[in-house]
Amino acid sequence: IKSIAERNNLSYQGDGINHGIAYSLTQGAITAKSKGFNYYLTFDQDSTIPDLYVDNMKEAINTDPMIGIIGPVYYDINDGRYSRFPVMHNKLLVRREVFSDNEGIKDAMCIITSGALCRTSIFDEVGYFLNEYFIDYVDNEFCLRLLISGYRVCVYPKVVIQHALGNRKKKFGFSPTNYPYYRKYYVTRNRLHVWKKYFKYYPAFIAYDFSAFLFVL
Known part of the structure; x- marks a missing residue:
């Protein structure tokens, strides 16, 4: 990988x-800041992005200085569906919603790290990602931290990427992630930590997330 990187x-x-x-x-964020970059863009190894992705996402995040992080809609290549995002309608109601590509920037509770763009300056205020989480729920915890700090977590529906979420296979109308046992351990451990940490701020989201958790298992 290092030799490929050097050649390019x-x-x-x-x-x-x-x-x-x-x-x-x-x-990666620390390196980006140390080298003077203003933006930090993250991807998973299996994500496929469209042309002008970076330009479009930068344009979107710069519409409001209070957008802490913004991501695209993603198309799950495993189950053939577009992503649904948790949206808080009031303190007692959080629902998963699909955003159409004719909509403008939308607010959500959480987005995934693949395709997400933020400003490097945000880390000075809210801190970095929690290393102890290791793998799962890193993105959700960071998004909730942004929200309680007064920032927006947003989706730009006009941009769509292809992504594989877990090892989904649709069966009987459901699409569980089919994670291996070690992923289920981190999903469970980290989710419990987030529920305890953020329940006083977003009880409706925790209730919503508990129901979503059942499908992960």
Whole structure:
């Protein structure tokens, strides 16, 4: 990977040890800040993006300085569906919604890290990703932290990426993620930590997330 990066004028960081995605995201953010970059864009290894992706996402985030992070709609190549996002209508109601591509920037409670764009300055205020989470729920915790700090978590429906969420296979109308056992451990552990930490701020979201959790298992 390092040799490929060097041939393409890219920077590669890694020590051969699996520190987890949260640690890697944090190290990338620290490097971006140290090199003077204003934006931080993250992807999963299986994401496919359209042309002008970066330009469109930068344009979207710059419509409001209070947008803490913004992401696209993603099309799940495993189950053939477009993403649904948790949207808070009031303190007692959070629902999953699909955004159409003719809508403008929409607010959500959480987005995934794949395709997400934020300003590097945001880390000075809210901190970095939680290394102890290792892999799962890193994105959700960061989004909730942004929200309680007064920032918006947004989706730009005009931009769509292809992404594989877990190992989904639609059966009897449901699409469980079919994660391996170790992923289910981190999903459960980290979710419980988030529920305890953010229940006083967003009880409706925690109730919503509990129901969503049943499908992950």
